[in-house]
Amino acid sequence: MQILTNPSDSVGAESESWQKTMRTAIRDVKSLRKRLNLPPDPTAAGAADSFELFAPLPFVDRIKPGDESDPLLLQLLPTAAEEQSPAHFLADPLQESDASLSTGVLKKYAGRALLIVTGACAIHCRYCFRRHFPYSDNSASGADLQDALTAIADDDSVEEVILSGGDPLTVVDQTLSNLIASLESIPHVRRIRIHTRLPIMIPSRVTDVFVELLKHSPLEKVVVIHANHANEFDADVAEALSKLKSTGATLLNQTVLLKGVNDDAQKLIELSKRLLSVGVMPYYLHQLDQVIGAAHFEVPEETGKRLITEMRAALPGFAVPRYVREIPGEPNKTVLA
Numbered sequence: 001m002q003i004l005t006n007p008s009d010s011v012g013a014e015s016e017s018w019q020k021t022m023r024t025a026i027r028d029v030k031s032l033r034k035r036l037n038l039p040p041d042p043t044a045a046g047a048a049d050s051f052e053l054f055a056p057l058p059f060v061d062r063i064k065p066g067d068e069s070d071p072l073l074l075q076l077l078p079t080a081a082e083e084q085s086p087a088h089f090l091a092d093p094l095q096e097s098d099a100s101l102s103t104g105v106l107k108k109y110a111g112r113a114l115l116i117v118t119g120a121c122a123i124h125c126r127y128c129f130r131r132h133f134p135y136s137d138n139s140a141s142g143a144d145l146q147d148a149l150t151a152i153a154d155d156d157s158v159e160e161v162i163l164s165g166g167d168p169l170t171v172v173d174q175t176l177s178n179l180i181a182s183l184e185s186i187p188h189v190r191r192i193r194i195h196t197r198l199p200i201m202i203p204s205r206v207t208d209v210f211v212e213l214l215k216h217s218p219l220e221k222v223v224v225i226h227a228n229h230a231n232e233f234d235a236d237v238a239e240a241l242s243k244l245k246s247t248g249a250t251l252l253n254q255t256v257l258l259k260g261v262n263d264d265a266q267k268l269i270e271l272s273k274r275l276l277s278v279g280v281m282p283y284y285l286h287q288l289d290q291v292i293g294a295a296h297f298e299v300p301e302e303t304g305k306r307l308i309t310e311m312r313a314a315l316p317g318f319a320v321p322r323y324v325r326e327i328p329g330e331p332n333k334t335v336l337a
């Protein structure tokens with residue numbers, strides 16, 4: 001079995017449409033700004049060098065041209081602000097390098113192991129806490145995958161395996177199929193959870209093959225998407241989510257609280273309503289992890305708590321996400337409100 005870390009690698013002779021969409025993603029600031037009718041920004045070069053831009057066209061098409069403060073644009077556009085980083089913002093704020101069970105497997109929480117399937121993503125989120133993560137040493141690709149699966153098989157406390165990355169849906173269906181079959185063969189693994197932004201970034205990634213694969217797996221299935229703003233949804237995204245739902249998977253969403261993107265009660269309320277309308281339950285609202293380059297996105301916890309109070313007053317209880325932050329060394333994510 002081999003995990004393909006390069007999303008453009010195809011096992012079949014013909015690559016799928018979503019793989020072509022990965023290959024045609026915008027990867028330089030100049031082209032993106034030009035496409036969106038924004039003036040050139042020569043100050044962004046340093047930020048783009050330290051973490052390159054990656055913006056797939058289906059998502060770019062949901063950004064309003066000419067609007068420098070569009071909430072989708074802010075999530076992916078390198079800016080000079082990233083180079084202003086306070087000393088308490090760190091390269092590995094969650095101390096994940098200490099939680100390794102084997103190469104590519106993190107075990108921080110009871111019963112759950114997180115498998116880093118690949119370092120590749122379908123968007124480079126500027127606030128990502130893994131933006132400095134040494135994926136080339138730490139993803140369970142190739143030969144390391146067998147060791148990662150052995151580590152999971154040897155630890156019978158692991159009931160749930162979280163496929164993460166990077167984004168696990170950047171690997172091809174054949175690879176996922178092999179991986180899921182291996183997990184199905186481990187008796188103590190009951191549940192798989194997939195953490196992915198792909199159904200939003202490139203909805204065509206939810207292929208019929210993948211849908212059938214999930215539908216026929218005897219494991220319990222949870223898919224956790226990551227949306228930060230209601231504008232991320234369009235008809236294609238809704239259709240992709242509806243296909244995922246048809247597999248029997250539980251669909252959840254996590255959001256990161258981001259200054260300028262969603263630090264506003266009305267925007268968060270609108271996001272929750274949009275999620276419900278496409279069959280996804282709001283799960284977490286994350287306090288930003290303090291990673292180098294993301295300080296300008298930070299919202300004070302006091303503001304976050306006030307936003308949750310306003311959401312509670314406007315929404316059914318099940319539509320209000322848990323406001324959490326991850327504190328290294330704690331046995332679970334810490335609920336803030």
Ligand SMILES: *Cc1c(COP(=O)(O)O)cnc(C)c1O
Pocket residue numbers: 106107108109112113114162333
């Ligand atoms: C957040 C996280 C999990 C899952 O935590 P839940 O609270 O169950 O969503 C598992 N492993 C790691 C490394 C995590 O960061």
Ligand code: SF4
Pocket residue numbers: 120121122123124125128129130165166167197226
């Ligand atoms: S998709 Fe997830 S892992 Fe990838 S850059 Fe965004 S937040 Fe990070």
